[in-house]
Amino acid sequence: MPAPNTNSPKSTKELLEIFSDPELVSHGYLDTSLEGYNPLTQQAELHSATSQLLSELDHASQELTWELEDTMSVLKKSGPRLNYEVELLRSGVAGLVSDLDETNVSGQTESSSGAATESMTRLQQLEKVRQRMTEVEQVFSRALKFNPTEEERKVVLLLDNNDIEGAIKAVEGLSELVQVWKGTSVYAARVKFVTSLRKRIEDLLSTNEQQQRQQQQKQQQQQQQQRSNYANQSSSGQNENTDGYYGLLGQLRGKIGY
Known part of the structure; x- marks a missing residue:
């Protein structure tokens, strides 16, 4: 049986597309890649193909890890710069609002008010971007670990x-x-x-x-048992009192001749 062509290694992009398929089963990829070999008669070829396959996967894994680390590095470097711009814009808006409070000319007030609204909108957008970048950075950090x-x-x-x-x-x-x-x-x-x-x-x-x-259930059974024991003790005490009364009455009658 001729061996399949394995001399053309797959690129990282090709491997990423293959493993991005949510229906892919990991061992299925190995079975497909090595299905043309007979393990009884082509052990040397199978060993060579397996080594090449593992080398491809290892290389792709390293490249993707480096790419992810580069992305994380860019996010971390962008964070302080974005924070600085947000704080700078916040200071500008605060100064603008202060100027508006001191301005009494209607035309100047309307112009400054429009600028303040635009600046506030921009500030809110940058704040959202900063928060999302921070969240993404945290998620990727957890994913890496x-x-x-x-x-x-x-x-x-x-x-x-x-x-x-x-x-x-x-x-x-x-x-x-x-x-x-x-x-x-x-x-x-x-x-x-x-x-x-x-x-x-x-x-x-x-x-x-x-x-x-x-x-x-155990507590309820214990309570029922306690109530039952109390009832039995009460009934026994009443019987003893009754017997004692009639016994004493009989003795008195015997002494007086009744």
């Missing part, structure tokens, strides 16, 4: 400390974070991971509710 084992450990620790509310917030935060990988081949695995953490919390809540119901 994402470690399923560490995230699971944090949630488990919160549950062990009976901080269910904190665990729910942590899982909801992860649920938002995994949207970064939407459209990639790892998105399904990330969603499955978050779903497993959410199910763990739901199971714990269900167990706690069941234990509370059992405890309530």
Whole structure:
């Protein structure tokens, strides 16, 4: 069987397009890439093709990591400059408003008022941009540091400390974070991971509710038993008092001859 052509390595862009398919299964890509080889008769060719494939994937992964780090660096460098411009514009607007308060000429007031409105609109837009850039930077920073084992450990620790509310917030935060990988081949695995953490919390809540119901039932049974014991003791005391009265009355009658 002739070996397939593997001498033309795929570029990072081509690999990114392949792995951006949300329906792609990771092992399916390997099966497709190596399906033309017979592992019994073409071990050398299969080993060479596998090495080339791993080299391509490793190179693409490094390039994408560098590109993401460059983007993060640009965002970080742009942040201080944007903050400076926003503060500068805010100072200008404050000065303009102060000038408006001191101006009594109607024509000047109308002109300055229009300038103030335009400046305020621009300031609000820049403030929104700054906030969004900060949010994007934070999200990408978390994505770069994402470690399923560490995230699971944090949630488990919160549950062990009976901080269910904190665990729910942590899982909801992860649920938002995994949207970064939407459209990639790892998105399904990330969603499955978050779903497993959410199910763990739901199971714990269900167990706690069941234990509370059992405890309530036990308390109700104890209360019923206590009421029953009290009723039996009251009835026994009344019988003893009655028997004692009639016994004493019989003794008196015997002494006086009745």
